[in-house]
Amino acid sequence: MERGATVFVGTHLSRTFGQVAAVRDVSCRITATDRIAVTGASGSGKSTLLQLIAGIDDPSGGRAAWPALDGHPRRRPGRIGIVFQSPALLPTLDVHENVALSVLLAGQSAGQARRAASEALRLLHLDDLADRLPHELSGGQAQRVAVARAVATNPDLVVADEPTAALDSATAAHLLDVLLSTVDRLGAALVLATHDSTVAGRMDIRWPMADGTIPTAKASS
Numbered sequence: 001m002e003r004g005a006t007v008f009v010g011t012h013l014s015r016t017f018g019q020v021a022a023v024r025d026v027s028c029r030i031t032a033t034d035r036i037a038v039t040g041a042s043g044s045g046k047s048t049l050l051q052l053i054a055g056i057d058d059p060s061g062g063r064a065a066w067p068a069l070d071g072h073p074r075r076r077p078g079r080i081g082i083v084f085q086s087p088a089l090l091p092t093l094d095v096h097e098n099v100a101l102s103v104l105l106a107g108q109s110a111g112q113a114r115r116a117a118s119e120a121l122r123l124l125h126l127d128d129l130a131d132r133l134p135h136e137l138s139g140g141q142a143q144r145v146a147v148a149r150a151v152a153t154n155p156d157l158v159v160a161d162e163p164t165a166a167l168d169s170a171t172a173a174h175l176l177d178v179l180l181s182t183v184d185r186l187g188a189a190l191v192l193a194t195h196d197s198t199v200a201g202r203m204d205i206r207w208p209m210a211d212g213t214i215p216t217a218k219a220s221s
């Protein structure tokens with residue numbers, strides 16, 4: 001992707017659930033290669049904002065747009081990779097099949113999916129685990145597979161919702177190393193929600209959320 005390209009623009013975004021305003025009037029911009037940590041207390045709206053950025057939820061008000069990703073028939077999971085707090089691997093598929101599935105869902109052929117999965121597993125040093133079932137993995141290994149699944153389609157934007165929350169600090173640091181080096185290699189933007197100040201400290205930009213808003217998000221543009 002072109003350097004400086006705008007991957008996402010949120011304009012006066014809001015998302016309400018009944019009486020709860022989870023996201024309130026957030027305007028923000030993400031450009032290619034940005035490394036953004038969304039921080040804030042539990043319930044401040046981080047996950048809700050990430051879901052709007054990933055396009056898996058619609059705002060109640062305002063506008064979400066992905067200028068650099070337009071023109072792609074399938075924005076997700078092709079151009080946007082998502083890593084959740086828990087790996088959420090399909091239990092009856094082995095590691096390679098779990099990763100290949102995301103590529104298939106992005107519209108690639110079975111052969112392309114197999115090749116892309118092998119490449120993603122190699123990138124994340126998971127080749128040796130390709131034949132394992134999810135229950136045969138440690139938590140850290142499973143989360144690395146989840147990263148492989150998110151990046152196998154060569155996305156322009158990776159959205160990660162507390163990807164290290166369930167890991168001990170050494171495993172979390174390793175996962176973050178792997179995630180950062182992978183998005184560097186892809187030239188993708190990364191937006192990551194975290195409670196962990198060490199994790200947030202490794203990102204270039206911090207969006208501190210409080211009560212559904214981000215006072216400084218516009219400063220990233």
Ligand SMILES: Nc1ncnc2c1ncn2[C@@H]1O[C@H](COP(=O)(O)OP(=O)(O)OP(=O)(O)O)[C@@H](O)[C@H]1O
Pocket residue numbers: 017020021022040041042043044045046047048049
């Ligand atoms: N699907 C939903 N239905 C109803 N309320 C919701 C829903 N999703 C989120 N909320 C509410 O919106 C607010 C923000 O939630 P959100 O999960 O975005 O916060 P968060 O900062 O990610 O929290 P945490 O750090 O605990 O994951 C909370 O008050 C939450 O209860």
